[in-house]
Structure formats: structure tokens, C-alpha cells
Amino acid sequence: MVRVRAIIKKGSKFLLIKSAEPQSYGQWLFVGGNADSSDLKEEIKREVKEEIGADLKNTLYAFTIEGRRGKILFYTGNISGKLKLQKNEVMDYGYFSKAEIKKLNLANSTKLAMEKL
Numbered sequence: 001m002v003r004v005r006a007i008i009k010k011g012s013k014f015l016l017i018k019s020a021e022p023q024s025y026g027q028w029l030f031v032g033g034n035a036d037s038s039d040l041k042e043e044i045k046r047e048v049k050e051e052i053g054a055d056l057k058n059t060l061y062a063f064t065i066e067g068r069r070g071k072i073l074f075y076t077g078n079i080s081g082k083l084k085l086q087k088n089e090v091m092d093y094g095y096f097s098k099a100e101i102k103k104l105n106l107a108n109s110t111k112l113a114m115e116k117l
Contacts, residue, residue: 001070004044005032005109006056007117008079013095014117015079016110017051020091028096029107030074033089044075052093053084063116067109074113 007030008015016028031051035043041059048056059077066072085093096104101114 002035002040003032003067003070003072003109004035004040004047005030005072005074005113006044006048006059007062007074007076007113008048008056009076010095013097014101015093015095016101016104017085017090018092018094019107020087020089024107026091026105027107027110028101028104029110030113032072035073040073041075044073044077048077048079051086051090052079053086054079054081063113065109065112065116067112072109072113074116 017031019027031048033047045056048054056077056079059075062074062076064071064073
């Protein structure tokens with residue numbers, strides 16, 4: 001299974017969401033999800049829109065990591081629009097510095113990604 005995640009920054013802080021999904025409940029991670037098609041750039045845009053209601057712009061591939069459930073491709077980008085959380089998938093969100101992120105209950109994929117940033 002291939003998943004996609006978005007690395008979105010505001011200044012030096014990273015946007016993370018707190019998951020409401022059973023497999024990662026209560027853990028903080030980058031916005032994203034399962035890729036349902038082979039156009040991964042469009043998939044990450046769709047996931048961002050679905051989970052937080054914002055449009056992802058200036059999307060660029062960043063790196064890939066091997067997670068517990070397969071490959072995860074990370075993309076960078078900027079968002080526009082007001083955030084509107086999809087409550088069945090996202091409990092909360094925040095912008096965090098690298099130091100603040102180290103103190104959060106992180107999903108394994110987030111820990112691995114932060115090592116590359």
C-alpha cells in the first residue's frame with residue numbers, strides 16, 4: 001500500500017493533525033492518507049482537501065520512507081483557504097516547532113519523516 005503525506009509549514013513550524021482514525025488514534029502526523037490512484041501529486045491534494053478543507057498549492061515531491069504498512073511519499077506545499085477538519089478522521093491540528101514536535105505522541109511515520117527534516 002502506498003500512502004502520501006503533506007509537509008506544510010508556517011514560518012519554521014510544521015502543520016500536524018491529531019488522528020481520530022482507529023489505527024493511529026490520538027497520534028500526531030502529517031496530513032495525508034492512502035493513495036487511491038497512481039497520480040500521487042493529485043492524491044495528496046485530494047487528501048489535504050478531504051482532511052482539513054484547504055487547497056494544497058506549489059506541491060513538490062520531498063522524499064519517501066518505508067513505514068510499517070508500506071511506502072509513504074512526502075510532498076511539500078502551501079495551503080490556502082480556511083481549515084475545516086473532517087471530524088471522523090482529524091481530532092485537532094496545530095503548527096509546531098521541531099522542539100515541540102519531539103514532545104508529542106507521534107505516529108511512527110512522523111518520527112521517521114522528522115529525522116529527514
